[in-house]
Amino acid sequence: MSNMRYYNPLYTRKWTKIFVPMSTFFTQLGTQLGFQTNTTKDDSTASLPNEYSTKSSYVNGSSSSSSSLSTLFSTLTSPFRPRYKTFISYKKHPNGIIKQDNNHLIYHQLDIHRINDENNNEKNNNTNQNSITINIPTNYSNDLLINTDNKYSNFLSLKENILWIILASFLYFLWFIFIAGISIVHILIYLILLVSFIISEPTRRLALAVLIYLTYLLLYDALHLIPNYTVSSIHIEDIYLIEKKLFGIVKNGHMMTLNEYFQENHIPFLDVFTGICYLNWIPIPIAYSLYLYRYKSKRDYMDFAFTFLLTNIVGFVIYYIVPAAPPWYVELYGFEFNIKVPGNPAGFIHFDQITGLKVFSSMYSKNANVFAAIPSLHAAYPLITVLYGSLSKKLWLHITFVLFTLSIWFSAVYSRHHYVIDVLAGGMCAITAYILYRLLSRIPTINRLIVAYSKLI
Structure with a gap:
C-alpha cells in the first residue's frame, strides 16, 4: 500500500468535517447513477506506481482549490453512460470497492481519510493545517481477474x-x-x-475432506470378507466369567452381571434415553469434526478424522485377535458357539416398542457379525470428542462431550450389547489411537503428507 498526502489550505478543521463526507457521498452517488470514472490529467491526480509513495505538500496560497477538489470529485468528470445494462462484478477490498465492466476497465473508489497534522507541522515550523491521506491498494488486479473467471x-x-x-x-x-x-x-x-x-470449490474441498470417513466405510464393509471367527477362537464363557468377577453385583444372594440386572430392572425412561444416545454415537463425533473443519482449522479437522480412522483400524485388529460374543448372546444361546446367529436389538427392543419405531430391530437385523463385542467402538467414538474437545475453546461443549461419553457407556451396558470390559477396551482403543497418531504425525514424511492434504481441503 502506498500513501499520497495532499495538503490544502482551504481544508480547515471546520470545513473539512463538512466537505470530505459530502465529497465521498457525491462520489458514491455518481457511481450508482452511472457516471463513468475517468482520471483527470492534472498533475495532482496523476496515477503513481504502487511500488513507492509520493508526498506532495502545498503551503497556503500556493495552489488553487481545484487541485484538491479534482481529486475528490474525479469520478464525476465524465460523460453519462448508456442506458443498456452491463454485467458488473464486485469484489470487496479493504480500501474501497473495485469494479469491472465488460471491457475489463477497472474503477477503484479511493478510501480517503482526514488526519490532523499539527505535530508534523510543528516540526516543519508551519502553521496548523489538515491533510488528507489517500490509500491506494496494491496488487488487486490478479484477485479481480480470479473473481471474474470464477x-x-x-x-x-x-x-x-x-x-x-x-x-x-x-x-x-x-x-x-x-x-x-x-x-x-x-x-x-x-x-x-x-x-x-x-x-x-468449497464443496469440492469438503468432498475431499470426507474421504477419510469413506475409507472407514470401505474397511468396515470389508470385515465380512474374512470373518473374525475364522481367524481366532470365539470367547464366550471366559469373558462372561471375568465380567461377573470384576463388575458383578449380588442380588438375593445371587451373583450377576450388570447386564443381567438391567434385563430384570429396566425403566421406560432409560429405555428411551439410552436409545437416543446410542443413535448419536457416530453423528455427533462426525458433526463435531465438521465444526472443526468449518470454524477452526483444517489441521484440527484432520487430526480428529485421522484419529477416528486409526481408532477403527486398532479396533478391527482386536476384533480378529479376540472375537467375543455380546451379553445378549449368552442370554439367548448360552455358551455354545452358533455361527448362524443373527443380530439382535437386545435391550433396545423396548425403545422400538415404546416409540413404535423399528429402528434398532431393522438396524441389528443387518448385522452380519455378532462376535465383535471387544472393543466397543460405541464407547470409543464419543471419547474422541472428549480428547479433542479443547479445540473448540468452549468449556460448556467440552463438558457436554464428557456427559455424552458417559451416557453412551451406560447405554452400551444397559442395553446388554456390551460388558463393562468391552466399554473400557473401547476407551483404551481411542486413547491408544490418539497417542499413536500424535507420534506418527511427528515423523517428517508423514507430517508433510498431512500438510499437503490439508491444502487440498
Whole structure:
C-alpha cells in the first residue's frame, strides 16, 4: 500500500468535517447513477506506481482549490453512460470497492481519510493545517481477474480431474459390486460426493475432506470378507466369567452381571434415553469434526478424522485377535458357539416398542457379525470428542462431550450389547489411537503428507 498526502489550505478543521463526507457521498452517488470514472490529467491526480509513495505538500496560497477538489470529485468528470445494462462484478477490498465492466476497465473508489497534522507541522515550523491521506491498494488486479473467471473455475477443475473421477468411480463400484457388496446407501454416498465435487470449490474441498470417513466405510464393509471367527477362537464363557468377577453385583444372594440386572430392572425412561444416545454415537463425533473443519482449522479437522480412522483400524485388529460374543448372546444361546446367529436389538427392543419405531430391530437385523463385542467402538467414538474437545475453546461443549461419553457407556451396558470390559477396551482403543497418531504425525514424511492434504481441503 502506498500513501499520497495532499495538503490544502482551504481544508480547515471546520470545513473539512463538512466537505470530505459530502465529497465521498457525491462520489458514491455518481457511481450508482452511472457516471463513468475517468482520471483527470492534472498533475495532482496523476496515477503513481504502487511500488513507492509520493508526498506532495502545498503551503497556503500556493495552489488553487481545484487541485484538491479534482481529486475528490474525479469520478464525476465524465460523460453519462448508456442506458443498456452491463454485467458488473464486485469484489470487496479493504480500501474501497473495485469494479469491472465488460471491457475489463477497472474503477477503484479511493478510501480517503482526514488526519490532523499539527505535530508534523510543528516540526516543519508551519502553521496548523489538515491533510488528507489517500490509500491506494496494491496488487488487486490478479484477485479481480480470479473473481471474474470464477464461473469458469469449476468447469476447468472438472475437466482437469475427469480422469481421476472416472478412475475413482470405477474402483469404488468395483469394490462394492464384486467384493464388499453394494447397497442403496453406497450409491447415495457416491452421488453426494460426486455432486459436491462438481458444484463449487468449497464443496469440492469438503468432498475431499470426507474421504477419510469413506475409507472407514470401505474397511468396515470389508470385515465380512474374512470373518473374525475364522481367524481366532470365539470367547464366550471366559469373558462372561471375568465380567461377573470384576463388575458383578449380588442380588438375593445371587451373583450377576450388570447386564443381567438391567434385563430384570429396566425403566421406560432409560429405555428411551439410552436409545437416543446410542443413535448419536457416530453423528455427533462426525458433526463435531465438521465444526472443526468449518470454524477452526483444517489441521484440527484432520487430526480428529485421522484419529477416528486409526481408532477403527486398532479396533478391527482386536476384533480378529479376540472375537467375543455380546451379553445378549449368552442370554439367548448360552455358551455354545452358533455361527448362524443373527443380530439382535437386545435391550433396545423396548425403545422400538415404546416409540413404535423399528429402528434398532431393522438396524441389528443387518448385522452380519455378532462376535465383535471387544472393543466397543460405541464407547470409543464419543471419547474422541472428549480428547479433542479443547479445540473448540468452549468449556460448556467440552463438558457436554464428557456427559455424552458417559451416557453412551451406560447405554452400551444397559442395553446388554456390551460388558463393562468391552466399554473400557473401547476407551483404551481411542486413547491408544490418539497417542499413536500424535507420534506418527511427528515423523517428517508423514507430517508433510498431512500438510499437503490439508491444502487440498
